Amino acid sequence: MSQIELRGNFHEELNIVSDTIVTLAAHVTEAIPRATEALINNDLELAQEVISHDDELDLLSLQIEERCYALIALQQPMAIDMRSIVTAMKINGEYERSGDLAVNICKGVRRIYGISLSPTLRGLVTSMGEEAVRLTRVSVDAYAEGSEGLAAALPDMDDRLDDLQADFIQEIFAAHSRGELKLEETVQLALVARFYERIGDHAVNIGDRVMYMVTGESTESAGAARARAAQEGDEAE
Amino acid sequence: MVRLLPSKERLSKGSRVSAEELAADVAVDAVASEQTAPTDAIIDDDMPESDLVFNVSDLSVYYGDFRAVRDVNMAIRPKEITALIGPSGCGKSTVLRSFNRMNDLIPTARVEGTLLYRGVDLYDERVDPVEVRRRIGMVFQKPNPFPKSIYDNVAYGPRVAGQKKGLDDVVESSLKKAALWDEVKDRLNESAIGMSGGQQQRLSIARAIAGDPEVLLMDEPCSALDPIATARIEELMAELKDEYTILIVTHNMQQAARVSDRTAFYSVEVDEKSDRRTGILVEYTNTEKLFSNPDDERTENYITGRFG
Ligand SMILES: Nc1ncnc2c1ncn2[C@@H]1O[C@H](COP(=O)(O)OP(=O)(O)OP(=O)(O)O)[C@@H](O)[C@H]1O
Numbered sequence: 001m002s003q004i005e006l007r008g009n010f011h012e013e014l015n016i017v018s019d020t021i022v023t024l025a026a027h028v029t030e031a032i033p034r035a036t037e038a039l040i041n042n043d044l045e046l047a048q049e050v051i052s053h054d055d056e057l058d059l060l061s062l063q064i065e066e067r068c069y070a071l072i073a074l075q076q077p078m079a080i081d082m083r084s085i086v087t088a089m090k091i092n093g094e095y096e097r098s099g100d101l102a103v104n105i106c107k108g109v110r111r112i113y114g115i116s117l118s119p120t121l122r123g124l125v126t127s128m129g130e131e132a133v134r135l136t137r138v139s140v141d142a143y144a145e146g147s148e149g150l151a152a153a154l155p156d157m158d159d160r161l162d163d164l165q166a167d168f169i170q171e172i173f174a175a176h177s178r179g180e181l182k183l184e185e186t187v188q189l190a191l192v193a194r195f196y197e198r199i200g201d202h203a204v205n206i207g208d209r210v211m212y213m214v215t216g217e218s219t220e221s222a223g224a225a226r227a228r229a230a231q232e233g234d235e236a237e
Numbered sequence: 238m239v240r241l242l243p244s245k246e247r248l249s250k251g252s253r254v255s256a257e258e259l260a261a262d263v264a265v266d267a268v269a270s271e272q273t274a275p276t277d278a279i280i281d282d283d284m285p286e287s288d289l290v291f292n293v294s295d296l297s298v299y300y301g302d303f304r305a306v307r308d309v310n311m312a313i314r315p316k317e318i319t320a321l322i323g324p325s326g327c328g329k330s331t332v333l334r335s336f337n338r339m340n341d342l343i344p345t346a347r348v349e350g351t352l353l354y355r356g357v358d359l360y361d362e363r364v365d366p367v368e369v370r371r372r373i374g375m376v377f378q379k380p381n382p383f384p385k386s387i388y389d390n391v392a393y394g395p396r397v398a399g400q401k402k403g404l405d406d407v408v409e410s411s412l413k414k415a416a417l418w419d420e421v422k423d424r425l426n427e428s429a430i431g432m433s434g435g436q437q438q439r440l441s442i443a444r445a446i447a448g449d450p451e452v453l454l455m456d457e458p459c460s461a462l463d464p465i466a467t468a469r470i471e472e473l474m475a476e477l478k479d480e481y482t483i484l485i486v487t488h489n490m491q492q493a494a495r496v497s498d499r500t501a502f503y504s505v506e507v508d509e510k511s512d513r514r515t516g517i518l519v520e521y522t523n524t525e526k527l528f529s530n531p532d533d534e535r536t537e538n539y540i541t542g543r544f545g
């Protein structure tokens with residue numbers, strides 16, 4: 001069979017979609033360390049920059065989504081093309097949310113303006129920020145390279161972030177009981193830790209989507225597996 | 238039990254046989270069991286051989302010396318819609334025609350391998366091809382109704398088969414099943430030529446149904462129809478599935494994806510030296526699987542339009 005690319009335009013469009021997603025993810029990976037820096041240095045100006053810049057990320061995300069809708073409507077993609085578009089749409093949402101979480105961290109910076117974090121807390125925040133960036137980077141590498149291996153590494157990497165978050169929460173409560181942090185500040189910091197942790201979760205979700213794109217098999221969450229087992233049990237009765 | 242084979246006794250008298258006589262025919266069983274041995278049906282879950290409508294093993298079809306398709310293995314389950322897709326010239330029509338011995342009408346055509354219909358070898362010399370084509374009806378790309386009344390078009394098959402009584406009922410129920418009755422019931426005696434393309438195609442389906450078939454073969458039945466007429470035929474196919482087993486050839490992948498339970502992707506193999514082109518069955522599986530995550534790269538390339 002002659003090897004003619006029949007849907008060249010379509011595949012070019014598909015490449016534009018994935019390139020734009022990689023751009024979006026790059027913006028997110030930049031927003032996270034900036035949010036961390038703003039938090040550690042009490043830098044309101046930087047926090048505001050991150051918040052304002054998020055509008056551009058939202059626009060990028062909207063453009064990706066619209067391009068995907070158009071491709072589906074005009075091309076009725078199948079097989080790997082269909083999976084690529086569905087994956088693009090899903091992970092587009094995940095990156096957009098991660099961007100929002102960086103914004104949320106910066107909003108937290110405004111609420112706790114003026115507090116000074118202990119060296120231990122600063123160290124933990126720095127580590128959480130680094131882990132969140134690392135997870136996001138690996139997720140976008142997995143996507144760009146269509147790598148099952150990288151995607152599969154994400155859940156274990158995310159455990160590290162979860163542990164850091166648990167340590168951080170313990171530490172802020174200890175600081176609170178020592179009278180070093182007010183209740184209000186403790187709550188805000190707990191939320192900030194939660195935002196980092198959520199960024200990690202989004203990266204893991206992206207890994208699952210990449211797996212689907214590459215293999216055609218959806219990963220089933222533990223909850224979905226339980227619900228399916230329960231449903232099948234009902235049907236068997 | 239399938240009644241395609243005449244009894245030996247009847248054969249010797251040179252006449253066709255009644256269904257009842259054939260039901261008890263031992264020869265049928267003998268032929269059936271003999272032919273079932275080497276099957277390599279490409280199917281992802283098992284169905285007992287006896288429940289299959291067709292079981293095709295190592296089917297090759299020749300036109301003279303030219304082998305148009307080779308080594309097809311396919312099992313067709315009852316009351317499912319099976320779609321045949323693939324590039325032009327890969328042998329979809331050739332394979333479809335072999336399911337009701339329509340190839341017999343082409344002098345050069347020759348079939349190798351086995352094609353079991355309900356356990357009976359369709360190409361057994363004792364099988365009556367006319368009876369085969371009644372049980373396994375065909376709907377073509379172009380409707381081509383006779384220049385006769387709508388009624389006569391539908392009644393044609395049963396009349397040829399010798400039916401005289403109850404024709405009104407056959408015509409009415411066939412037109413109803415073909416979702417055409419309401420549109421034509423007041424003008425059954427008008428010429429079928431005046432109908433729209435979509436109506437004519439449903440008339441072709443009514444004509445096929447009037448013969449009381451078990452299987453309907455459709456070769457690109459919608460390719461000459463507009464999207465609305467196409468949607469009506471697709472809807473009709475979904476209804477007909479309750480009663481009939483359907484095989485459809487289509488160039489419209491979205492149509493295959495919409496209507497069928499299973500899809501067979503055929504492709505063309507080109508011999509470098511002789512430049513001979515032979516059709517092959519590349520992948521045959523659940524439609525959802527084939528269009529979302531096919532196993533074979535050639536399928537993937539075809540349905541995503543990567544290669545011509
Ligand atoms: N009556 C015939 N005599 C000789 N060769 C034939 C005949 N009918 C078909 N062929 C050849 O057999 C091969 C398969 O043809 P067939 O019509 O089955 O393909 P197809 O998949 O239905 O193509 P299309 O999508 O164009 O309808 C082609 O090479 C064709 O030229």
Ligand SMILES: [Mg+2]
Binds near residue numbers: 329330331456486
């Ligand atoms: Mg054809």
